[in-house]
Amino acid sequence: MTTPERRRDPEEDRMAAEGQGARAGGLGRAATSGVLWLMVQSLAARGIGFVSQLALAWLLTPADFGVIGLAYTVFGIANALVSFGVDDVLLQRQKVMTLWSAPAFWVCLSLGLLGMVGMLVAAPFAASWYHSPELVGLIAALAIATPIKTLATVPSVRIRADMDFRFLAAYNTFEIMALQLGTILLAWLGCGAYSFAIPIPVLAVIKAALFWWKAPPRIGRAIRKVQLQYILGSSSTVFATRTIIEIVNQGDYIVLGLIASHSVVGLYFFAFRFSAQPVRMLAGNFINVLLPAFAQLRSDPHRQTEAALKACRLLAYIVVPFCFLQAVLAGPGLHFLFGERWMRAVPFVQILSLGLPFDAVSWITGSLLSARREFRLGLMFAVISAPLFFGLAIAGGLADSALGVAMAVAFYYFTYPPLCSLLILRRCGVPVGRVMELYVMPFVISAVAMGLGYASSLLPGVRAHDLSRVIAIGTVGTGLYPVLLFMLRRDVFDQLAGRFGGMLGKFRRVKGGVAQAA
Incomplete structure (x- = not known):
C-alpha cells in the first residue's frame, strides 16, 4: 500500500514551529534522565522477574509452561497485527499530535476489536494444529485484552513524546510487579497455564485508566479522510515489518510445538524467558527513550x-555481562x-544467553531507521529474516529437537542482527571499526571476566557445593568486569560511572527533598 501525498495544513505548520523551539533545549537532558529512570526500572524488573520465575518454576510444571508458550504464538502475532504501526507514525507527528489523536485512536480501537475476533476464530485451529484442546480457553482469555490494550496507545505516545519517563518507569515497575504477583497467586491457587493469561486483561484495564488520566487523548475532533489515508498508508510498511518480526519471534515455539511434547516446549519456554530478560527489558526501555529523541534530531x-552510537555502546556494555553471567550461573x-x-533446561539457558545479547544493538539501530522514516529498509531486513530464521529453526529442530532449535536461534542472533546493524550504521557514515567495537570488546571483556568466575567455581573446596559455586562465580565475575573495563576501555568505564553517578545524585536529591518536606 503506497503512502498518499500529504496535504499541507497551516494549523499544523504553526503548531510545529512553536513546538520545535520549546523542545530543542531540553532534549539531551530529558533523554539522559529517561535512560536513567528506565535503567533503574529495568534492574528492578529483572529482580522481580527472576524471583517470579523461580516461584513459578516451583508451582508449575514444564507442560504448563509449554501450553502457555504455544498460546503466546497466537497472542503475539495478533497483537502485532493490531498495533499496525500507528504509534510509530503518530510519534513522527508529535509536534502536532493533538490534530492526529482522534483518527489514530479510532483506528487503533477498530483494529483491536478485529484482533480479538481474529484470535477467537483462530483458537480452535491453533488447538488442532498443536494437538492441545486447552488452547481454546487460553487464547480466548488473552483475546479479551487485545482491544483493551489499544485504549492506551495514543496516551502512551503522548507521554513518550513529552519524555515523561519517570511516570513510564514507575508504571512499568508497577505493571511488572502486579503481573508477576498475580501470576504467582493464580499458580498457587492451582490455575495452571491460566495463571499467565488471566492477569493480562486485568492489567490492560488498569493501564488504560491510568494513561487516560495522565494524558487524555482528544478523540472528539472531526476526522478527515486524508488523515485516515495518511495513517493507514504510512502505517502499512511498519505493520508489515512488525508482523514479520513477531512471526520470527514466535518461530521457535511454532517449530517446537509441531515436533516436540508440551514438556519439552515448556523447558525451552522457561529457558528463553529467563535468557531474554536482560536484552528485552534493557533494550526495550532504551528505545522507549531514544525513538522520540531520535525523531526530534x-x-x-x-x-x-x-x-545512536553512544546508546549502542552503553547498552552493549550493560547487557552482555548480564547475559554471560546468567549463562555461567545456570548450571x-x-x-x-x-x-x-x-x-x-540448563543447556538451553546457556546457549541462548550467549546468543541473544548480539541482538541488543539492533533494537537501537532499528529505532534509528524508524526515526529517519526509512520504513521500507526495515521491511526489507524483516523479509529476509523470516526464511533465514525458520530455515535454521527447522533444521535445528529436525537435527536435535529443542537443543537444535536453541543452537539455531543463538546462531541466528549471533549473525543476522549484527549484520543489519552494520549495514544501517555504515549507511549513516559510521566506519566499520566503530561498529565492530560494539560487539567485539563487550563480549571479550565479559567472556574473560565470567569465564574466570566460572573457573574459580571449580576450585577444590568450592566445586562440591552449588551455593559456593554460585557465590564464587558472582563475586569473581562481577568484580573482574569493571576492573577489566577500566583497564581496556577507560572511556566506556567513565561513561557508565558518570551515568550511574548522576543517577545516584538524582535519587539523593529526591530523597533529601522528601525528608525536608516531611
Missing part, C-alpha cells in the same frame, strides 16, 4: 547518528534451587 543527522544455580527438576 531528524534535522541533524550527524547528532542523531552519534546519539549450579538451577540445581541449587530445584535439584534435578529443571536441569534439562
Whole structure:
C-alpha cells in the first residue's frame, strides 16, 4: 500500500514551529534522565522477574509452561497485527499530535476489536494444529485484552513524546510487579497455564485508566479522510515489518510445538524467558527513550547518528555481562534451587544467553531507521529474516529437537542482527571499526571476566557445593568486569560511572527533598 501525498495544513505548520523551539533545549537532558529512570526500572524488573520465575518454576510444571508458550504464538502475532504501526507514525507527528489523536485512536480501537475476533476464530485451529484442546480457553482469555490494550496507545505516545519517563518507569515497575504477583497467586491457587493469561486483561484495564488520566487523548475532533489515508498508508510498511518480526519471534515455539511434547516446549519456554530478560527489558526501555529523541534530531543527522552510537555502546556494555553471567550461573544455580527438576533446561539457558545479547544493538539501530522514516529498509531486513530464521529453526529442530532449535536461534542472533546493524550504521557514515567495537570488546571483556568466575567455581573446596559455586562465580565475575573495563576501555568505564553517578545524585536529591518536606 503506497503512502498518499500529504496535504499541507497551516494549523499544523504553526503548531510545529512553536513546538520545535520549546523542545530543542531540553532534549539531551530529558533523554539522559529517561535512560536513567528506565535503567533503574529495568534492574528492578529483572529482580522481580527472576524471583517470579523461580516461584513459578516451583508451582508449575514444564507442560504448563509449554501450553502457555504455544498460546503466546497466537497472542503475539495478533497483537502485532493490531498495533499496525500507528504509534510509530503518530510519534513522527508529535509536534502536532493533538490534530492526529482522534483518527489514530479510532483506528487503533477498530483494529483491536478485529484482533480479538481474529484470535477467537483462530483458537480452535491453533488447538488442532498443536494437538492441545486447552488452547481454546487460553487464547480466548488473552483475546479479551487485545482491544483493551489499544485504549492506551495514543496516551502512551503522548507521554513518550513529552519524555515523561519517570511516570513510564514507575508504571512499568508497577505493571511488572502486579503481573508477576498475580501470576504467582493464580499458580498457587492451582490455575495452571491460566495463571499467565488471566492477569493480562486485568492489567490492560488498569493501564488504560491510568494513561487516560495522565494524558487524555482528544478523540472528539472531526476526522478527515486524508488523515485516515495518511495513517493507514504510512502505517502499512511498519505493520508489515512488525508482523514479520513477531512471526520470527514466535518461530521457535511454532517449530517446537509441531515436533516436540508440551514438556519439552515448556523447558525451552522457561529457558528463553529467563535468557531474554536482560536484552528485552534493557533494550526495550532504551528505545522507549531514544525513538522520540531520535525523531526530534531528524534535522541533524550527524547528532542523531552519534546519539545512536553512544546508546549502542552503553547498552552493549550493560547487557552482555548480564547475559554471560546468567549463562555461567545456570548450571549450579538451577540445581541449587530445584535439584534435578529443571536441569534439562540448563543447556538451553546457556546457549541462548550467549546468543541473544548480539541482538541488543539492533533494537537501537532499528529505532534509528524508524526515526529517519526509512520504513521500507526495515521491511526489507524483516523479509529476509523470516526464511533465514525458520530455515535454521527447522533444521535445528529436525537435527536435535529443542537443543537444535536453541543452537539455531543463538546462531541466528549471533549473525543476522549484527549484520543489519552494520549495514544501517555504515549507511549513516559510521566506519566499520566503530561498529565492530560494539560487539567485539563487550563480549571479550565479559567472556574473560565470567569465564574466570566460572573457573574459580571449580576450585577444590568450592566445586562440591552449588551455593559456593554460585557465590564464587558472582563475586569473581562481577568484580573482574569493571576492573577489566577500566583497564581496556577507560572511556566506556567513565561513561557508565558518570551515568550511574548522576543517577545516584538524582535519587539523593529526591530523597533529601522528601525528608525536608516531611
